[in-house]
Amino acid sequence: MESESGPPLSAAFLAMALGRRVRERVEDRLREHGIALRHLSALGHLHRRPGISYSELARRAGVTPQSMQDTLRRLEQLGAVERTTEPGRGRTAMLRVTDEGHRLRLAGRAVIDETDAAITGAGPDDHLTQSLRAALDRFPLEPERGAGE
Amino acid sequence: MESESGPPLSAAFLAMALGRRVRERVEDRLREHGIALRHLSALGHLHRRPGISYSELARRAGVTPQSMQDTLRRLEQLGAVERTTEPGRGRTAMLRVTDEGHRLRLAGRAVIDETDAAITGAGPDDHLTQSLRAALDRFPLEPERGAGE
DNA sequence: AGGCAGTTTCAGTCAAGCTGCAACTCAACG
DNA sequence: CGTTGAGTTGCAGCTTGACTGAAACTGCCT
Numbered sequence: 001m002e003s004e005s006g007p008p009l010s011a012a013f014l015a016m017a018l019g020r021r022v023r024e025r026v027e028d029r030l031r032e033h034g035i036a037l038r039h040l041s042a043l044g045h046l047h048r049r050p051g052i053s054y055s056e057l058a059r060r061a062g063v064t065p066q067s068m069q070d071t072l073r074r075l076e077q078l079g080a081v082e083r084t085t086e087p088g089r090g091r092t093a094m095l096r097v098t099d100e101g102h103r104l105r106l107a108g109r110a111v112i113d114e115t116d117a118a119i120t121g122a123g124p125d126d127h128l129t130q131s132l133r134a135a136l137d138r139f140p141l142e143p144e145r146g147a148g149e
Numbered sequence: 150m151e152s153e154s155g156p157p158l159s160a161a162f163l164a165m166a167l168g169r170r171v172r173e174r175v176e177d178r179l180r181e182h183g184i185a186l187r188h189l190s191a192l193g194h195l196h197r198r199p200g201i202s203y204s205e206l207a208r209r210a211g212v213t214p215q216s217m218q219d220t221l222r223r224l225e226q227l228g229a230v231e232r233t234t235e236p237g238r239g240r241t242a243m244l245r246v247t248d249e250g251h252r253l254r255l256a257g258r259a260v261i262d263e264t265d266a267a268i269t270g271a272g273p274d275d276h277l278t279q280s281l282r283a284a285l286d287r288f289p290l291e292p293e294r295g296a297g298e
Numbered sequence: 299a300g301g302c303a304g305t306t307t308c309a310g311t312c313a314a315g316c317t318g319c320a321a322c323t324c325a326a327c328g
Numbered sequence: 329c330g331t332t333g334a335g336t337t338g339c340a341g342c343t344t345g346a347c348t349g350a351a352a353c354t355g356c357c358t
Contacts, residue, residue, distance in 0.1 A: 012171050012264040014281035016186075019168010021288055022161050037165075038314085055336055065336070067315055089337050090322030115161040121287050131280040132163035138270050139170055187345085204305055214305075216346060238306050239353030 015135070022115060029111040033104060034078060038063075038071050040108040043101055046081060050096045057095070080104050164284070171264060178260040182253060183227060187212075187220050189257040192250055195230060199245045206244070229253050 027036055038061070045060050046052065052060075058068035072095070075081045080101035084094045097105065120128050176185055187210070194209050195201065201209075207217035221244070224230045229250035233243045246254065269277050 009278075009282065010261055010265045011268050011278045011281060012175060012261050014278065014285060015164075015167050015171045015268060016175070017168075018164050018281055018285050018288070019166075019172070021285070022164045023168070025288075026161060026165070036314090053336075054338095063314095064316065066317085066338085069338070070314080087337080088322075089320085090324080090335080092323075092336060112159055112161050116159045119160050119164060119284050119288055121283070127276065128280040128284050129158075129160045129163065131277040132160060132167055133158065134270070135268050135277050136163060136167050136170070139167070139174075139268055185345090202305075212345095213347065215307085215348085218307075219345080236306085237353075238351085239304080239355080241305060241354075 011135075018119075022119060025118075026111055026115055029114070030108060033107050035074070035080075035104060035108070039075055039080075040105065042068070042071050042075060043080065043097060043105045043108065046095055046097050047102070047105060051084075051094045053093050053095065075101070078104070160284075167268075171268060174267075175260060175264055178263070179257060182256050184223070184229075184253060184257070188224055188229075189254065191217070191220050191224060192229065192246060192254045192257070195244055195246050196251070196254060200233075200243045202242050202244065224250070227253070 023037070030036060030040060041061055042057060045057055054068055054072060055065045057072070058065040061068060072081065076083070078100065079098060081095050081097055084096060085091065087093070120126070172186070179185060179189060190210055191206060194206055203217055203221060204214045206221070207214040210217060221230065225232070227249065228247060230244050230246050233245060234240065236242070269275070
């Protein structure tokens with residue numbers, strides 16, 4: 001997208017470019033394990049809070065239950081999570097991470113750690129981490145600017 | 150997306166989160182002008198280097214010519230760019246930014262500047278900008294890890 | 299003249315989100 | 329009781345923004 005050739009590098013452009021590159025790299029590495037970022041994220045939530053349902057998971061991840069269902073379908077098909085309750089329409093599911101799921105989760109963490117090292121320059125350059133955290137803090141998500149009439 | 154609730158905040162996660170938020174904000178503001186980031190980017194390239202073609206533009210932006218064509222269709226339809234040559238299949242196009250295009254480009258720049266101020270904390274906090282630039286430098290794009298055909 | 303790289307254009311595909319809706323559960327209320 | 333209504337799962341289809349494939353054509357080079 002924003003090519004190298006060029007000009008102007010404001011913090012906004014830099015943030016978008018870095019975010020994109022990091023995401024691409026992580027997704028790339030993760031793909032070798034057959035998952036994407038959203039799967040890793042779901043595994044993380046489910047690990048910290050076993051037994052929660054599709055909808056709860058969706059709420060935490062900030063997506064619709066329908067989207068989360070897709071994510072979980074993939075994870076179930078990989079044998080990474082399983083439901084401890086009967087499937088069925090209004091039937092709230094109880095989900096848990098399997099051994100395979102933990103294996104995947106740790107592989108994912110390794111990818112993140114590796115990327116982390118690359119991004120901070122292999123040294124403890126918390127300048128970056130600190131700056132990022134500060135920027136995130138003072139940059140809250142948009143307050144639903146849909147109908148401020 | 151990576152929700153707030155949670156734990157672990159490595160530089161990689163932070164970078165992805167910040168990049169996403171910034172992008173969302175910019176796209177949001179830009180949408181009010183009827184364009185997206187890729188349109189603004191194309192306008193920028195075309196402004197600096199008038200007369201270049203679809204394919205050249207695509208090359209600079211790092212997308213396929215087919216994708217760039219979509220972007221430009223929108224811009225032409227808005228009257229922001231126009232071709233100074235006849236349309237036609239193998240016929241290399243010469244494109245230029247119109248007055249309306251310049252208006253749009255400046256509006257876009259204003260959005261970026263505004264976001265820039267918000268992200269750096271309204272003060273000259275070049276810590277962030279510096280850190281981002283450094284991280285980007287030491288984090289080159291993936292070297293086409295897909296079988297060197 | 300012929301070949302061929304480059305360009306524009308058309309068409310279809312894909313991924314990851316979304317909305318809409320149907321079917322169902324379960325707790326609370328009258 | 330019964331009924332109502334919020335919450336959930338599941339299914340289908342739409343949207344956006346990229347992509348690949350292939351066709352039509354230009355222009356240059358030999």
